[in-house]
Every structure is written in C-alpha cells, then in structure tokens.
Amino acid sequence: MTQLTRRKFVKAAGACAALGAMVSVSPRTFGKAKKGRVIVIGGGYGGAIAAKYIKMADPDIDVLLIEKNANYVSCPLSNEVLGGDRDIDSLTFDYANLSHKHGISFMTDEVVEIDAAKHSVKGKSGKQYDYDKLVVSPGVDFRYEKIDGYNAGVAEQIPHAWKAGPQTVTLRKQLEAMKDGGVCYIAAPPNPFRCPPGPYERAAQIAHYFKQHKPKSKVIILDAKDKFSKQGLFMQGYKKFYGDMIEWVSGASGGIIEAVDPKNNTLVGEVDEYKGEVLNIIPAQKAGKIAHIAGLANDSGWCPVNQKTFESTLHKDIHVIGDACIAGKMPKSGYAANSQGKVCAAAVVAALNGNEAGEPSYVNTCYSIIAPEWGISVAAVYQLVDGKIVGVKGAGGLSPMNANANTRAIEAQFARSWFKNITADMFT
Amino acid sequence: MKNMKKQLSALSAGLLLGWLVTGCATQTPSAQAPKTTKPAAAPAVAAKPAGVRSPSMLANTCAGCHGTNGASAGKIMPIIGGMEKEYMQLVLEEFKTGERDSTIMGRIAKGYSNNELKAIASYLADQTWVSSPFKADPKLAAIGKKIHEKQCKTCHEDGGRVQEDDAPRLAGQWPDYSLHYLKDCHKKGRRCAPRKMGSRVMKLSQEELNAMAHYYASEK
Numbered sequence: 001m002t003q004l005t006r007r008k009f010v011k012a013a014g015a016c017a018a019l020g021a022m023v024s025v026s027p028r029t030f031g032k033a034k035k036g037r038v039i040v041i042g043g044g045y046g047g048a049i050a051a052k053y054i055k056m057a058d059p060d061i062d063v064l065l066i067e068k069n070a071n072y073v074s075c076p077l078s079n080e081v082l083g084g085d086r087d088i089d090s091l092t093f094d095y096a097n098l099s100h101k102h103g104i105s106f107m108t109d110e111v112v113e114i115d116a117a118k119h120s121v122k123g124k125s126g127k128q129y130d131y132d133k134l135v136v137s138p139g140v141d142f143r144y145e146k147i148d149g150y151n152a153g154v155a156e157q158i159p160h161a162w163k164a165g166p167q168t169v170t171l172r173k174q175l176e177a178m179k180d181g182g183v184c185y186i187a188a189p190p191n192p193f194r195c196p197p198g199p200y201e202r203a204a205q206i207a208h209y210f211k212q213h214k215p216k217s218k219v220i221i222l223d224a225k226d227k228f229s230k231q232g233l234f235m236q237g238y239k240k241f242y243g244d245m246i247e248w249v250s251g252a253s254g255g256i257i258e259a260v261d262p263k264n265n266t267l268v269g270e271v272d273e274y275k276g277e278v279l280n281i282i283p284a285q286k287a288g289k290i291a292h293i294a295g296l297a298n299d300s301g302w303c304p305v306n307q308k309t310f311e312s313t314l315h316k317d318i319h320v321i322g323d324a325c326i327a328g329k330m331p332k333s334g335y336a337a338n339s340q341g342k343v344c345a346a347a348v349v350a351a352l353n354g355n356e357a358g359e360p361s362y363v364n365t366c367y368s369i370i371a372p373e374w375g376i377s378v379a380a381v382y383q384l385v386d387g388k389i390v391g392v393k394g395a396g397g398l399s400p401m402n403a404n405a406n407t408r409a410i411e412a413q414f415a416r417s418w419f420k421n422i423t424a425d426m427f428t
Numbered sequence: 429m430k431n432m433k434k435q436l437s438a439l440s441a442g443l444l445l446g447w448l449v450t451g452c453a454t455q456t457p458s459a460q461a462p463k464t465t466k467p468a469a470a471p472a473v474a475a476k477p478a479g480v481r482s483p484s485m486l487a488n489t490c491a492g493c494h495g496t497n498g499a500s501a502g503k504i505m506p507i508i509g510g511m512e513k514e515y516m517q518l519v520l521e522e523f524k525t526g527e528r529d530s531t532i533m534g535r536i537a538k539g540y541s542n543n544e545l546k547a548i549a550s551y552l553a554d555q556t557w558v559s560s561p562f563k564a565d566p567k568l569a570a571i572g573k574k575i576h577e578k579q580c581k582t583c584h585e586d587g588g589r590v591q592e593d594d595a596p597r598l599a600g601q602w603p604d605y606s607l608h609y610l611k612d613c614h615k616k617g618r619r620c621a622p623r624k625m626g627s628r629v630m631k632l633s634q635e636e637l638n639a640m641a642h643y644y645a646s647e648k
Contacts, residue, residue: 381539
C-alpha cells in the first residue's frame, strides 16, 4: 500500500464517513451479496467501466475490482506527453471514486491464477477470492520474442511506451536529451495491436516537438505493415505540418524489424540496419498475461468470446473484454473497451437476475491529434449479426480528407474533451 | 402547460421503466417517476426480444464522449443528460440526414433507426441535468444577460433554463460548447436554424458571442 499524505487520508476518511460505510474487502467476507459476486480483473478502459456499470445497474451485486497498480495511467492522449503539450499527471487516475461513490470493493493485487472450475482467483499476495461471474480485462502483453535481443529488461532502455507510465516519461526524456539533427525511429507492430492509429499519432507528436526545438531532426516509422489506420489523413497532416520531417517505411520497403542491437542503438531490418539517436520499439502483441495463464486465449494469442455477452467460449462464467478479446470488427481501442465493458456489464447483470442478455449495441470513436489544432477521427457503430460484431453499413467512417482548418481544430478539441469524458466515465 | 408536459414525459418514462436500466447510484433524480420504482423491484435488465436494443444499451454508448448519463465533463462536449426529449430526438435525426452540420455525430447517428434515436433521446432526457462547474466571468455574463433579455428570452426562458421541443436548455451548458455553436450560427447567418435566431446572432460581435456563452454558463 502506498503512503497516504495526511490531507489525502483526511479526505478519504471524510468520504467514507459521509457515506456511513467503509468499503473494505477481505477475501473471506466478500460475497454476501443478495444477487451474487462479480470480480473484475484489471481497472483500465474496459474493467473500470464493467465494474461501475454493473454496480449502477444493480447495487445488489457485489463487485470487487482487482488491479495490480494503485494508480491508472491512460494510454490514450499519452502521445501528447511525448509532444510536450501534456504531463503524465494529467493522465493519472485513482480508484477512490469507484470505491467510495459506487460501492465497488477495490484490491491492489495481481491475479496470478484463475480456477475456472472452483470459481476462484488467487492474487500474488496469496489471497484467494471467490466469484459467481468473472470479468477479465487484462489489456495486452508483448511478443518480445518476435524481435531478437528485445525483452522487458531492454525495454527499460529502449522503451515501447505502449503502456503509459514510466516508459512514456523515459521516451520523452530521451527526446529531450537528443541533439538537433538526430533521428527517432518508431518500429510499428503488425496487426492486430492496441490502438491502430497510435504509432502514427506518436510520430506526429514527436515531430511536433522536433519542429519547435530540434528542426533538423527526423522521425522515421519502420512499419511491419503495408498500410495503416487513417493513413490518408495522417500523410496529409504530416506533409502539411512537418514536411519531410516524418518518413514512413512500409513492411514491403524494408520496414520489418527482426532484431535490435541495444549497444549500438540499432534496429536490424530484413534488408537494412537503422542506427538512431532515439529508438521506440512497439512489439507485436497478444492478450494480457493472466489470459494465457488461465487458458482464456487460443492459438492466435487472443481470447475468443461470445460476442453478444463477452463470455469466454473456453471457460464458463468468465468474460473477457477490451484489447485482449476477439471482438469481431471492433478495433483494440479505449472506446471499444469502454463499449464492450458496458455490453458485458449488462449481460452479467442479466444473468445474475436470471434473464437472457439483451441485444447489444457497440460504438467506437477514436481521435488522433496530429498538431495541437489539427485533429482527425474515425468512428463506427456496431451490431451483432449472426453472432459476430459487424459495423452498421452506411454509418461511421473517417474525418473527410477535405475538411477545413476550423473543422480539424474542433476535432482536436473534441479529442481532449473525449478524454475528459471517457476517463470521467471510468473514474468518477 | 410546461409543467404538465414535464409530468407527461416523466409518466411515459415510468411506463418504459420495466425495460430500463435506471440511473446511476450517485444520482438521485428528482421529480422523475423512476425514483419510486428504482430498487430491485424490477430486474435491472429484463429479457428483450432478440433484435431490439434497450434504451440504456443504446444510450450508454454515448457516455464515452458525453460523460456518464450525458453529464459532460469535457468543455467542448455538450451536456446532453436531462435535455428535452423531442428536441434531442430532432437533433439526432438531423445529424442522421445531414441537415445539421457535425464533425462526427452525423457518422454516428447514421448507425441507428429513428426508433432507436428516439429511445436514446428519451433515455438521456430522463437523466438529471448536471450543470458545468465552470465559473463564468461576471463582467462578460452581465453583457450577455443584457443581450439575452433583449433578444433571446422569448424562446429561451428563465435564463435558458426552460426547455421546449424547439429550445434546448442553455443554462449551465459548457461555455466552450455554447460559443462553438453560436459562432457556427453567426457564420451561417440566416441559414442558421431557426432563421430568427440566425438573423439575430449574425449581428453580434465575437466578443458578444463569448459574453452570451458566459452568461448561460453562469445560470446554473
């Protein structure tokens, strides 16, 4: 447990007193609910929402959120930290409101074992917790083995920064320390991965910083793919704001990275080697660790689910949401996780009330900020057809290519207000 | 008359209750029918015939951008929870047809049938309006108030608090959003709907538009 400052302690104590009940949890007492016990593993864009919306829909269900970190740092908008327009604190949240306002029990613990037959989970702390329904929202883990020489240890020095937090700060510091005229390489991962437009927004944000402070520097994206999300809009924005400062190398043109030589700060491609002042490797991905331990993932590395309820097709009474699950046409985005968290919450509440799950509805909205006043977006509305999540025809799509500067400026503002609201949806 | 209309809408909300997920534990909606029947009396999510999506299922997808139950915490995103039902339905339909300009709402509204848009509007209308915490500049608000008294209050009564099917709530709205809307209307002039609003807004200066936004933000 982290230390509470006196002020924070008084505030927390006051919040409890005001509600007349301290929401605390011990493994043995959790689970006296009239309607059942739900455990949610992972308090991010999917898990925090599932926990909150289950409790909102039916306060008679006991909800326990188990999260390994005391604070949450948002990945969305973290590229603005690299660009210099935002600090990491503005992306950092705690779970106090979920606990005190919504009556969700909260444990800082890392789940290391799930016993699907016995309906119980075990934490690193040694504590065991029983559930009627389990929601697993573990996010992604990295396939370090796909790049020779790369591993979690090397990632402290050559960060992926694909989970926001200390590595985001490390990468920012490296950019700040870099001399003008240097090159920052971003190795972009193969599909599917968390936040498809993210590497390309990152390139723009780093270029935004270079343009102001290191105008002779370059950002080069070495891509495992031959095309990417919002490509036309990104290329248009790159050209408009950063000219030749950003270069994109497709997989077919030698962008696929096979190894890293940390001593020489060099990325090794199929054909060429790339020595840069700052390296950012975003490795290939798979479902978060616990999904694999618990046998929730298939050969693809991701978790197959019933796309109406997000219940695992491999283990009964365990639901998997967010980046880790296979959700039809939905991308691995924060908004998708939010939307899936709500569909899953409704299905869990229905089941614990002895009802069939209702017909689901899902949305994704994803903004990227190319320059402070230049935002672009993609949106989609989804429905369930023959058991698969598919986009509603005629809806959704990209910001238009020919939008004027005013529209782009408004979309950049929308991006930041989107962040305010989606995090408020999670943490207030 | 207005009160009666409100009661009617509260009543119809009550009729819908059987298949609504009601409210958030942190909100205590006043003067709303759901309050009395909110606890476990009805299951939170009742079985629905396949293919029909419940109002809460549909409307909860809005919260990612507009905040939980439409109580926006982002300064350029409008607060929509507690907005008048018919007005919101109309706006959503206009987004869908493209009659109303938008950056993203048109793309999203096209994903729903008109019945679904109606369900979304009525679900959000049943939520409690939560005014923005923004502290308006008193000087600007005073200028805005004068303009409001002269030109706006016939339709936007009681400082923009009263809602009609053709007049949304303005009081307590985020000023950045109000200003964004007013600027758009100013640019469109007589093409801004309704025309009588456009023809008045187009004559105001940018400073006056900003003052209007501050005035409505000051009226919680």
